[in-house]
Amino acid sequence: MSLPASLSELLEFVDFNQRSFYVSAASIAFNPTFWNIVARREYRTRFLTRAFGGNSQRACYALAITIFSLGLLRDFLYERALRDQPSHPALEGPLAQYAAYALLGVGNLFVISSTWRLGITGTFLGDYFGILMDDIVTGFPFNITNAPMYYGSTMSFLGSAILYGKPAGILLTLHVLIVYLVAIQFENPFTASIYAKRDKERAKADGKPYESKKEL
Template structure:
């Protein structure tokens, strides 16, 4: 089945969803890099790095909620088609959402707020790499878990466009990781270099 033939390209909500999905990781990478180099948010919070990081975390969290809301509206306005036979049309989406949320929640638990929400750009560095679950199963469990949740929701609502948007979401995460990974490695490498001096 071609998913594209079930997409209504005339709906503005589709384009709002795609724009917001791309905006979020782009914006937080720009803001976080600026913070690392110029300490802009930290200065706004009177030099308190934790408060600055919590502010960014709150902003990212609410931007994510907005993204999810716009995604829901986009798929609600699109055609729906049975994508899976019964009872798989209930079982598979439920398993994907459940596992996806497990990965997201346990990642956040392992990393803490500052570890999850770019605290390293504020100079709040972890003592060592987290290797427990879910990081012993996946390299990027938060991004994978988030994508699984979107795929599960798309299957639950029988939304071909939701599956296409989910693929787009995963692609934006992969692109974000191309920028985040090396930059984060550089931050920790700089810390080790300073320790050796």
Template sequence: MSSLLDSLPGLVDFSQKSLLLSATAIAFNPTFWNIVARREYHTKFLTRTFGGNSQAACYALAITIFSLGLVRDFLYERALRHQPSHPALEGTVPTAAGYALVALGNILVISSTWQLGITGTFLGDYFGILMDSMVTGFPFNITNAPMYYGSTMSFLGTALIFGKPAGIFLTGVVLLVYLVAIQFENPFTSEIYAKRERARAKTGGKKGGKKVEGKKEL
């Protein structure tokens, strides 16, 4: 482990500002949407901004999150172009593995969005737009966070396609940020649905299921 850490400065050029910008964008996006979504849940400030229309407010946040994802991806690609390549990551096999990872990652992300819909994907729970039942079909029968893991796979695949060790390093940052986000998001989202069930139990209403994961990070 120590030898790997000693060799890391030779594999990744930490003097490049583009690397720092990319890492910052990676960490910023989930932090941003978690703060905004929780504030919306507690204060409804976005819904009030859109005249009480929670659907429109959710779509506005969705557009913002998607746009931030595009910026993050641009900064990631630019950072890779400024980084040194490594012979072990060049050649047919690493490149083919990279394209396969990107393809599989996109399948997880796109199929998740298809299953959840726009509001289910982009934090509709925090706007009071709850799903009727828990999503159990593909890809949620594989993992409870297919979007996050699919996005991580795409980052790693891109790193292999470019043949850049820095991409693997930034993929580690992506995975770490997502794992932290999951620890904050899943319990909070579960409590939103549990609260609905408690309210239904009091009124004798029909019970429904719950959706645990449904966040988008492109």
């Protein structure tokens, strides 16, 4: 079964001989893998909290700075990879550019608004440090999706790919989406178990029956 002609044509404009393409792909996969491994180790051993003299808040902020810095490096490597790739004329028209700006706008809105709702510790895995939120976040953008930061970031990647007119960027965006979907499958159940444990302990302390809640 052959690929659709349009997709086949787009793939012809991907230069798989460029080292920067694979470096970008590796960076995209590395970041969520890194923060999930570090955060889970922190949850089980408190090694970061101990390194910061028992101050979980400082430890969480240190991880936040590290994750944010790795994100900037990932974005730089992605932009460099796009510059090394050929452009496709179909992605350089005005409609494509309008779509690119719309994706970038909505994507950044999702990321910024979700960070605003959660705060620094809520955004950067504070629950793994024992810094838990009191209530479920249900306002925008969490009333649209339970992972607005991931989907917003994916939209921004796609918007950048179209803005640059690079089919390779679209392929890397698909890679981004797959990596994030895998990360969600690991993160959501684990985070839910953290809050379930907290709620169970609270109910036990209050002498009330425990009732499971929707994850944050």
